[in-house]
Amino acid sequence: MKLNIAVLPGDGIGPEVMNEALKVTQAICHKFGHQLKTKEGIVGACAIDKLSDPYPLQTHQLCLESDAVLFGALGHPKYDNNPNMKIRPEQGLLRMRKELGLYGNIRPVMSFPSLIQKSPLKAEIVEGVDFVFIRELTGGIYFGEPQGRSEDGNTAYDTCIYTRKEIERILHLAYKFAKQRRKKVTVVDKSNIIATSRLWRQIAKEIASQYPDVETDYLLVDNAAMQIIQRPKTFDVLVTENMFGDILTDESAVITGSLGLLPSACIGEHTSLFEPIHGSYPEGAGKNIANPLAMILSVALMFEYAFKLKEEGQLIRDAVNASLEANIVTEDICDGEKAYATTEVGEWIVYWIQKQQ
């Protein structure tokens, strides 16, 4: 198979984890006889620095022409804590999502046995957690107009807006995932208060009836924020709108103690994008200490979701598990023993892949 991949390392530790992810991608392609073509683009703070644009046109073109996009992370402290700055790295992310039509953010949340002691939650609560959080990514209050200020600057307003088409699309995606898993969908909204959530709930009930083999639950967002901590094991697929998803996916990510290991996918109209859920961690940049596993697991998702190459994805996951078991890990998840460098972890995983039959 020919794999045509756009590579956006981004800022901070992005380039370092991307390097290792690309080594793994190459090793897999070599092993399975795929033809790999990669092209690099800039996005985020580094793109503002070079072109005064966090998502330059040539990067967008590159993504459009790709079968899949690998993305590292974005953001730099010099652009933080200054909400009134006109150009910000996050705008690159938002425009990338909107212009590529990346409507569905998929985050598998799972606990890794060797990391359970890192969780703030009790072992018996997080052992065996395995759910997928699906967040709508191109609608809601993130993009609704009007957004702004009154003339005197003393009143601000945002608009949350959703159309039937947007809601149906993301719900179908959720049910598609559930059908291949434990057949349970939990729809999260605030339908007792806001109009967009009432439309979500109404449409969710319609769609649910089209998937009679899948069980559907409805949770109000405040209740969901509690249940995710109280009984994370009971969830299979959760689906919600953009802003609720922003909050709840991060909450979910932190419960298993595997924050540095969680990959994500953004399913789109024109292409799909794969990225670790962690940020650009600027303090760690350039030190060869960043954990590359979430980025490497994002490559596994890419093989599975973008190219339907399940075996390839599984081999990467097996390699990551092997590195965890062998304790070949970076300092963030290393317990007492020697911590390995970003490059060492990547190379060990490549070697492990190469030596499999």
Add this chain to the structure above:
Amino acid sequence: MKLNIAVLPGDGIGPEVMNEALKVTQAICHKFGHQLKTKEGIVGACAIDKLSDPYPLQTHQLCLESDAVLFGALGHPKYDNNPNMKIRPEQGLLRMRKELGLYGNIRPVMSFPSLIQKSPLKAEIVEGVDFVFIRELTGGIYFGEPQGRSEDGNTAYDTCIYTRKEIERILHLAYKFAKQRRKKVTVVDKSNIIATSRLWRQIAKEIASQYPDVETDYLLVDNAAMQIIQRPKTFDVLVTENMFGDILTDESAVITGSLGLLPSACIGEHTSLFEPIHGSYPEGAGKNIANPLAMILSVALMFEYAFKLKEEGQLIRDAVNASLEANIVTEDICDGEKAYATTEVGEWIVYWIQKQQ
């Protein structure tokens, strides 16, 4: 002192926990020589049943004429899961908040030593947690107009709106609390995305400079959802807007394992209201099993916040701690041993108060 209190038991277990709370209020007034006047009003599902109005005018009048309102809980399953029903109990709550100008929801979150094993989090994470969450309660997307549907019903929209006055008022409240505590305020917003949050952040920076002895932190809401679980002990006062507060206060409530024990206060323009954070728990109603401690601790908050009677509040808290230590508790927090009835717990606490010197 003359205490003129409106009593709104509400639905479900509301009346039962209110009964015990009133016994405690009477015992305290008797001990300290205060003159207590209570008047009862209806709100929620029971008010819809009787008057087709979840917040009838006579209840509103009653609240307006009171120095403080004690409120139980509201909601009944027959009104749930039907988002299109015209009259819903929650509307009573929203109207009560808006019409009484209850702009500031205050939720102390603390861990009780004897309940730590109930927490989904590890003991070392929750031991000693003691922060106050302050949620703006009468603005934002809960009340913003326009809210509704397009004519064809296939597009829904909500408006989030905040004025400088609303934001300043709640921030001053947060700093007032912080000054009497550990002098740390954490402002939670999503200023990298939405306009209302940018106004929040801007005003927060202005106000922060007026309280040089208080340290101010800023957290994005998704990050806050993580940090609350990872390092709850480090927070002192958190403050945020209505919808974020709805989600994060419930998340916070669940981490200490003390969900059934957490009281809250709503500070208002015309009066202030005190209620447990738990819901109406309809399945438990009429069985004399509901935990009255959160409602009783809400009475303690009432003495302190509404009447500035600190000693009275502290005595109630001591009584509740004594009941926990003596294991005179309802089934929800009873470990193995005999569970006591709602009325037994209330009466034990009254007796404990009476016998103090």
